[in-house]
Amino acid sequence: MLRTRIKICGITRAEDATAVVDAGADALGLVFYPPSPRAVDIAAAKIIVADVPAFVSVTALFVNPTVEEVQSVLDSVRIDLLQFHGDEEDAFCRQFNRPYIKALRVRQASDLVASCLRFPNALGILLDSYKPGVPGGTGETFDWSLVPATPPKPIILAGGLAPENVAAAIEQVAPFAVDISGGVEAAKGIKDHGKINEFVKEVYRVDQHRLQC
Numbered sequence: 001m002l003r004t005r006i007k008i009c010g011i012t013r014a015e016d017a018t019a020v021v022d023a024g025a026d027a028l029g030l031v032f033y034p035p036s037p038r039a040v041d042i043a044a045a046k047i048i049v050a051d052v053p054a055f056v057s058v059t060a061l062f063v064n065p066t067v068e069e070v071q072s073v074l075d076s077v078r079i080d081l082l083q084f085h086g087d088e089e090d091a092f093c094r095q096f097n098r099p100y101i102k103a104l105r106v107r108q109a110s111d112l113v114a115s116c117l118r119f120p121n122a123l124g125i126l127l128d129s130y131k132p133g134v135p136g137g138t139g140e141t142f143d144w145s146l147v148p149a150t151p152p153k154p155i156i157l158a159g160g161l162a163p164e165n166v167a168a169a170i171e172q173v174a175p176f177a178v179d180i181s182g183g184v185e186a187a188k189g190i191k192d193h194g195k196i197n198e199f200v201k202e203v204y205r206v207d208q209h210r211l212q213c
């Protein structure tokens, strides 16, 4: 059994990036989607990632960007992984010569296996909650029973996770990774370092328990 990887998304301040690293998470996410209260620009992103060490992955999140928008971030900021959270197709996502994950918003009737297969070049599929008019970061969970037992790609589970429910999520879904934003915030875009620690410890705790079983 693999341990569950952890990404903390929506980092807007260098001190929050440090808290993510110190807590022992695997990745942090920067939101390059201006309508989001967690959005950062290139100047802020450079400051945030300046002290992020090797082996902690920096993810850049976009929602239906232009090629130029993605490229200008890649030209200026240390980005290890792209996350596309809109209606982008594989041909768009793969053109940047950078690994990418694709977010899918889960609806009741979703055929998630078929949806995953539309992204043969993705390194993983992030499953988030569907809410009309909101591309992501809803703070809401979805019906985890819809996640395929043997998905064709590694699954990153997102949507409404929190220190209180992540153990149940991992027990039920056994995702490759979990991704959280609102559940570790003091206010939109401002992370609560205590909650980040709690979340990471809870993932470690449930993994330890699963390893012993």
Ligand SMILES: O=C(O)c1ccccc1N[C@@H]1O[C@H](COP(=O)(O)O)[C@@H](O)[C@H]1O
Binding pocket: 009, 010, 029, 031, 033, 036, 037, 038, 061, 063, 085, 126, 128, 135, 136, 137, 138, 139, 140, 158, 159, 160, 161, 179, 180, 181, 182, 183
């Ligand atoms: O965080 C945002 O503001 C955001 C905006 C647009 C698309 C995605 C966004 N965040 C991603 O949403 C999921 C779940 O967030 P939450 O834990 O439910 O708050 C997460 O993958 C973020 O990366």
